[in-house]
Each structure stands twice: as structure tokens, then as C-alpha cells.
Amino acid sequence: xxxxxxxxxxxxxxxxxxxxxxxxxxxxxxxxxxxxxxxxxxxxxxxxxxxxxxxxxxxxxxxxxxxxxxxxxxxxxxxxxxxxxxxxxxxxxxxxxxxxxxxxxxxxxxxxxxxxxxxxxxxxxxxxxxxxxxxxxxxxxxxxxxxxxxxxxxxxxxxxxxxxxxxxxxxxxxxxxxxxxxxxxxxxxxxxxxxx
Numbered sequence: 059x060x061x062x063x064x065x066x067x068x069x070x071x072x073x074x075x076x077x078x079x080x081x082x083x084x085x086x087x088x089x090x091x092x093x094x095x096x097x098x099x100x101x102x103x104x105x106x107x108x109x110x111x112x113x114x115x116x117x118x119x120x121x122x123x124x125x126x127x128x129x130x131x132x133x134x135x136x137x138x139x140x141x142x143x144x145x146x147x148x149x150x151x152x153x154x155x156x157x158x159x160x161x162x163x164x165x166x167x168x169x170x171x172x173x174x175x176x177x178x179x180x181x182x183x184x185x186x187x188x189x190x191x192x193x194x195x196x197x198x199x200x201x202x203x204x205x206x207x208x209x210x211x212x213x214x215x216x217x218x219x220x221x222x223x224x225x226x227x228x229x230x231x232x233x234x235x236x237x238x239x240x241x242x243x244x245x246x247x248x249x250x251x252x253x254x
């Protein structure tokens with residue numbers, strides 16, 4: 059699954075990730091977990107995903123051959139069920155992700171081999187929007203409760219975080235006083251998820 063955050067360029071990068079997962083054979087199906095309505099103007103809904111795919115597929119193959127080919131391929135993934143869209147009200151709520159309701163939790167636990175959590179707001183929800191010691195292991199904070207294995211991809215834009223090596227934190231502080239909030243740094247973190 060890809061837990062999507064924003065429409066626009068960020069959504070295009072989500073589509074590129076899903077494209078790679080399917081084309082490489084790593085995944086047979088990618089489910090996009092999308093928001094049921096926009097809390098913020100940039101929140102990605104199923105219609106945004108479908109309109110983005112349609113836009114790319116309709117591009118001129120002379121002017122934008124790679125982008126157009128991607129759009130055609132993405133539409134085929136949707137048509138063949140290799141890409142599935144799922145909207146849920148939970149993705150627009152301020153609740154911590156450990157409060158994920160049933161049946162969403164059971165569905166992800168039973169079906170999902172790996173969830174990519176994208177975006178700063180989703181990352182903050184993984185941590186309950188609480189302050190953790192930056193060196194607290196991601197597995198202890200998130201991996202222990204999430205319903206399936208989880209990989210978080212985050213550009214740092216808020217003062218919450220975990221799973222960061224103390225030396226790297228000190229290095230970032232030395233390079234930039236605003237290191238936690240200005241988007242210059244990021245993290246990729248993995249947790250095994252709650253025992254199935």
C-alpha cells in the first residue's frame with residue numbers, strides 16, 4: 059500500500075513508486091490509501107489520482123513520450139486491477155495511526171505486505187504528533203503497533219521524529235539550525251509491524 063498525502067507533484071512521485079513496484083515484479087497489486095475528502099486543499103483523493111493518470115496518458119507522445127507512455131501504463135494498471143484506489147475517512151482525521159479503526163486495520167494486517175507512509179502529516183500521525191527522543195528506535199515507536207510492515211518516507215518539516223542516529227542529528231544541527239523544519243533533510247525508516 060501507499061498511504062498518499064498530497065496531490066500534484068507528490069502524487070506523481072507516488073505513481074512512479076507504484077509503477078516501479080509493479081513493473082519490477084516486487085508487487086502484484088498496489089493499493090493507494092487515499093483521503094475521502096480534502097481537509098487541506100492539497101489532499102489527494104481518488105479523483106485526483108485518476109485525473110493525474112488521465113492527464114499523463116493524454117500528453118503528446120511526440121513532445122512527452124516517456125510521460126505519455128507512463129500515463130498509458132498507469133491507466134492499464136488501474137484497468138487490470140494492479141492498482142487499486144481505496145478512500146477512507148481515517149486518512150483525513152487528526153488521530154494517531156495507532157487509533158486506526160476496524161476494518162481498515164484488519165484489512166491492512168491481512169492483505170498488505172508493506173505500507174509506504176508518505177508525507178509529513180502522515181509521519182506526525184505515525185508518532186501521534188508527540189515528541190519522542192530523536193534516537194528512539196522507529197520499531198519501538200511505530201513498528202510495534204502498525205498493522206503490517208511499514209516504510210516511512212519523510213522530508214523533515216516539523217520538530218517531531220524518531221529513529222535517527224545521534225551522530226547524524228548532531229551533524230544536521232551543525233549544518234543547519236532549522237534542520238528539522240525546512241525540508242533540507244529527510245528520513246527513510248522501516249518497522250516490521252505488529253505480529254501477524
